[in-house]
Amino acid sequence: MKTRFGCAIGSYARHECRRVEPLDGVWEFTFHERAEPGKCPPMGRSSVMAVPQAFDATPAFRNRRGVGVYRKEIAIEPGTHAHLEFESVGMLATVLVDGEVAAQSRCSYLPFEAALPPSTARIREIVVLADNRFSESEAPLHAPYYDFRQYGGILGSVRLHHTGPTRLTSLRLQIESADDGRLCAEVEINDRSPRRLTANIFIDSVPLTEKHLEFRDGRATFPLRIPNPRVWSPRSPHLHTVRVFLPELQDDLQVRTGLRTITTDGGALRLNGEPLRLAGVNRHENFPGFGSAVPQAQMLSDLMLIRELGGNFVRGSHYPQKSGFLDLCDELGILVWEEMLGWQQDVRHFTNPAYRDGHRKALAEMVLNHVNHPCVIMWGFLNEAATEVEEARATLEESFEIVRLLDPTRPVTYATCKGENDRFLEMADVLCFNIYPGWYGCEEDDGNTLRHIAPAIRALSRWTARNPALKDRPLMISEIGAEGIYGLRDASAPFYSEDFQAEYLREVDRALSECPEISGIALWHFADVQTFAGGRNIKRPRGFNNKGLFNEYRQPKLAAAAAAELFQRFLGESGVPGGREEKPLVARAAGGTGQLSACDTLR
């Protein structure tokens, strides 16, 4: 999206005085199936590739795994500082500047930077190696068995930032009081030595104040009060901008915030103190021809579809979201659960130091990158992991600890499929269950499998309500659904027909209406996605996970109308309050003590 400052950087300008050049467009490209990881193979006879774009979603390289080599020459004023910002490169990314390795990234879904040290040359060569081969040692967070294709290529925007040697690297805001607009701000620069800098603060583009900041270890925090504060909510998603300008560095950074609180209390979620129910979908970042490099226009169109269905919620399954997507959710007032990459992790992961280390770092980055987005109301990690085994404990404990330390203002959770066998639910602020009654596990069933749905939902609710350690936590169904192949219609509703899928959701709807204590429902899933290859495809007709309400081109199945009815009933006229207890309990800041000042806990 073009901003008034001419930079293609999401929905609003991050900088007014820093010059940022978009490098999206056409890059030179070659593909090497057998190159050594991280080593630059010869460019050879090159072709071209669009950026952003998943190379393995294009007809020429469809479904291939290897190294995509991208090359571009850029012109920079000799002797000046600059750095490249990569929004997303899949999966093992290596960036070379003038032939030297400048950065590596091992997770497709996280942004990273590469420095361009000053040079006497005006023309600089950028080479990006995007390796989409699975490797436990090189990119341990990715694995071939995940039920979604992990693509290769430059999957997000690339920008060139022109700065001085010292520059702002982040501005994070933590809300202390939504009603009166009190925030704690933390600014960070890329210079760790102690220094004092003047900061001009602008709120909603209006100069507010000048502060003298003491930087220690590159960071300084200060309190802020937004004049004329307006609270953010799905009905009124009002955003405020905060801009910090450091005159000595001639650098600035602008971020947006929404003033709101999200807490758990008496088995319910509360937004701004009001009971909140969540009704929506799990969504993968995927569109035919683009892979996970979904254009922002398509993201918007997806969100409008979710809104048309009457949903208020998206679970960003199963990885960190692009900032551009969260920008749209902030603007539209759609609530998001953002989670770390992963799928059915087991003992092998929990006992692999490379995995644990990569997971911890990536989790922290996700939280720090997106802490300003009001739409994010919940953090998550470990989808359907082996949380019935003791070996998972350490990974869970450290994951909860990291997230709560960095952000004590949001609930933290994980989606489990282990039901009553899950050993660690007490750690979660919200109890989130992935269940597929009437679909999986029915192979030997000769009757109508839909009859399993209501008892399964009821049993879950009763079991958690009976458990003294769990009964005060909101309960949510984080996945439920069935396959329906687009266009396969049959009034007798066999498995895989659109009719079966729609009946399935109608039965879920009926079952939920008997359980008013349930706080949230995220259907599996928004739209069909390409998934794993090989033998696993036997259970995935077309090589797709076909449980979408829409097919991959967003054409609605019968299930979409059923989902709309379900959302409407679940949320009611004005959003029916969830929660298990009638009596109001004292609100606790989810996941935190509620005692700490935000300024103490931004990190």
Ligand code: ADA
């Ligand atoms: C799991 C998983 C999803 C998807 C789903 C399915 O619940 O979390 O990613 O694989 O099952 O369709 O089976």
